[in-house]
Amino acid sequence: MIGPDKDIKFPLENYDRLCFLKNVVKNPNIIVGDYTYYDDFENIENFEKNVKYHFNFVDDKLIIGKFCMIASDVKFIMNGANHLTDSLSTYPFAIFGKGWENAMDGKNYPKKGNINIGNDVWIGYNAEII
16 A cells, blocks of 8 residues: 555544544534545644534535645634525524524525535635635
8 A cells, every 4th residue: 555544543643633534524514535634733623613603404515625734723614604684684583493483484594505625725724714
């Protein structure tokens, strides 16, 4: 075999700040290609905490290609951050249920779609992807 094993968590011996990301991510709506790495100053488990407003009921995906490099504190802002802007209120009544499920019938929350990061992309420290 040539090159590191794409299925290991930590490709650098005695260094647990950098991981092959696909082997760490647990959310099925985050898809990561082989050899993409994430480096975090504190803990690699911070990655999913930095994918903001990623609610199951929105059903959007974060898709990251192969051979990407993602630095610490990078944030991905997903569709769940959007609010209605063309109605009586911007408040998300329907998500709370309990009789409010149909409060905004006929109104569609803005959707920008999935976030797709191609192959061989470098995302530097503290970047925000919206």
